[in-house]
Amino acid sequence: MNVRFTVGAMARVSQAHLDARRRQIIEAASRCFARNGFHATSMQDVLREAELSAGAVYRYFPSKDALVAAIAERAFAAIRAAYEDAASATPPPMPDELLGRVLGRVLVDTVPGADAGTFARLVVQVWTETLRNDLLGDTLREGYGAMRRVWADLVRAYREAGMLDSDVDPDDMARTLIAAAQGFIAQQALFGDVRVEGLQAGLRGLMSMRDPQAG
Template structure:
């Protein structure tokens, strides 16, 4: 029997993550089951469990992949060695999340569930830690190139701006998911007026 390569295993995991994202988006995290992921992927339950311990582990892997794409997009946004500004970072994050998560309602559901379900709370904490790392790298690089707006140094400036960036990103996604008249361009223009430039 031929050996299964790591590339093949990763391709299978990517297939499973994509199917899970479709299932979570269609039904919401709580209502989606591993059976839904099986149906979306065309694989067996054994194939799913051979790579992921359960729904929470699968959600964490999906979230990590989505955030990893944002990190890659932020890195690619640097022009001529100049890192993207805070508003450019926010635009990349919100634009990418919009592409990957359609209406974003799954995030609103997860944030709500994280307040009452300790396991989901733990997963959300892991995901936010990854997001903070992405933001820290991007903001530290930008403040490093702009010492005029970082009198206490790039690390301190980045650390102080991260909660604001998280709040602006969550506000964007929350309003987009819940408000019929949400205007993303107007929101980002208002955010640009309050972020350092």
């Protein structure tokens, strides 16, 4: 009985170790790619950043393309989880608050130990790479579709809470709000001088506008 328990515990610890090692490699590669881009970064660069042997890294990722795909999946999963968590409140937060929560979380938490610009530059690298990598393009489309579905569900929640007119198309609104988040990330990557609070304030300003001809 004690032997079986000990073996089971060792297996669980071993899996936890394997998962932690995989995260370590992904996070090291993310920092390298954000600094120098995918094509200027070699697997040797990743090995040095992760402080691991070639065998330890290739056990998880047989190629640089496999690493890139894993990073993309991790980024999309983090963004989707942040949207789902923020949107689970009742009543749902207004779009400015929701986008602020999501971006404030993913810009800092996705690549531990790195600044907000690292994640933004990494995302732009992923977008660019999808133009030549069909597998990564499929991952991007899947992640984008999942985020649109989350936003469409949120729009329906806005309707049920009486916060939004019933004639607003959920997918149109989803695409527009995703575009706002993407634009913010692109500005952060290119210029590095944007703030999440500024995006929130700008969205609030747009949401407060009134048509003077509406009467």
